[in-house]
Amino acid sequence: MNKQAIYHIPDSRYCFPTGTHELVLRLRMAKEDRGCRVYLVSASKYEFYQERTCQELSVAYTDSSFIYYEIHLTLTDVRFAYIFQIEEKGRILYYSEDGVTETYNFKESFYNFFQMPYVNANDVMPTVEWMRGAVFYQIFVERFRMGNAKKDTSYLTMKWGEIPTPKSFAGGDLWGIIEKLDYIRSLGVTAVYLTPIFQSVSNHKYDIHDYYRADPSFGDLETLKKTCL
Numbered sequence: 211m212n213k214q215a216i217y218h219i220p221d222s223r224y225c226f227p228t229g230t231h232e233l234v235l236r237l238r239m240a241k242e243d244r245g246c247r248v249y250l251v252s253a254s255k256y257e258f259y260q261e262r263t264c265q266e267l268s269v270a271y272t273d274s275s276f277i278y279y280e281i282h283l284t285l286t287d288v289r290f291a292y293i294f295q296i297e298e299k300g301r302i303l304y305y306s307e308d309g310v311t312e313t314y315n316f317k318e319s320f321y322n323f324f325q326m327p328y329v330n331a332n333d334v335m336p337t338v339e340w341m342r343g344a345v346f347y348q349i350f351v352e353r354f355r356m357g358n359a360k361k362d363t364s365y366l367t368m369k370w371g372e373i374p375t376p377k378s379f380a381g382g383d384l385w386g387i388i389e390k391l392d393y394i395r396s397l398g399v400t401a402v403y404l405t406p407i408f409q410s411v412s413n414h415k416y417d418i419h420d421y422y423r424a425d426p427s428f429g430d431l432e433t434l435k436k437t438c439l
Contacts, residue, residue, distance in 0.1 A: 211298050213310045215240035215276060218294065220324050227329045228337065230288070237279045237294050237305070241272060245298070248279040252292035255327075258319050264295065288329040293319070347399040351428055352379065352413045355386025358429070365427060379413050384429035384437050391437075407434060 217238040218224045224236045237248055253262040270280035283290075293314065294305040304314035307322040356370065361383070368378040384407065394402065406415035409423045424434050 211243050211246065211296075211303070212240035215243070216296075216305055216310055218305065218324065220326055225324070225326060227326075227334045228282075229334060230329055230331050231285045233283045233285055233290065233326060233329070235267070235281050235283065235292070236270070237267060238276050239279065239296075241275055241277050243298070244269065244272075244277050247297040249295040249297070250281055250283075250292055251295050252283075252290065254287040255289045255291035255320075255323075255325055258291040258323060259316055262316075267294075285329070288326070290326040290329075291319070291323045292325070293323050341401070344401040345399050346401045346403045347394055347397065348403040348405070349387060350382075350405050350414070351384065351387065351407055352382040352415075354382045355390055356381035356383055357385030357387070357389045358383055361427070377413065379427070381427070383427060384424070384433045387437050388433075402437075404437075 215238065218236065224238070225233070227233050235250060239246060239248070248267045250265045250267060251262050252258075252265070265281060265283075267279035267281045269277050271278040296303045296305060296310075304311050306314065306319075307324060353374065363381060366379050366381050368374060368380050370380055372378075372380075374380065387402070387404075406418055407424050407428050408415060408418045409420040409425045410416070410418050415425060424430050428434075429437075
């Protein structure tokens with residue numbers, strides 16, 4: 211068994227709520243370990259030592275290196291604690307926050323079980339059905355294309371095509387994206403994912419200081435609406 215490939219972290223794409231009492235858990239393992247059986251040992255965090263349930267996960271996804279075991283749960287208590295039990299040719303191993311071990315001390319499990327402390331309704335992201343089959347194209351707006359040659363270009367610090375630096379500005383904008391929408395569609399893309407477009411002093415715009423205004427170097431809100439059509 212490739213123990214280094216085994217991976218899980220709570221509150222991530224490996225553990226997330228789909229409803230106020232619904233939870234999806236995933237465990238990653240090496241592709242060559244597909245023959246292993248994986249079980250979820252779980253309970254309310256306050257009952258874990260005394261009473262637990264054991265449910266088998268199934269293989270949901272594979273890629274070139276890993277397999278992903280998954281289980282969908284309906285919780286009666288959202289203060290949820292769990293570990294994984296892995297069976298390989300009659301051998302039983304446990305996977306907790308201490309990693310892979312041959313034994314597990316349930317009496318002291320409070321120190322190392324995984325847990326979802328509480329499912330808050332605000333943390334539940336409803337499934338958007340059209341996104342299941344969407345093909346996304348991500349655009350770093352400042353680097354994609356400059357479509358408006360008449361705008362104020364006094365902020366530019368590099369010529370288009372030069373090697374960029376973390377703080378340089380080339381002039382990409384929303385007009386450039388609009389000009390290339392037909393090209394993007396021709397690639398089979400059905401959804402565009404933009405890096406932040408709101409007002410900010412950086413080129414990447416992740417340090418936004420006004421969420422109600424598009425950055426002037428990119429365009430305005432009307433230009434953004436045209437980008438979304």
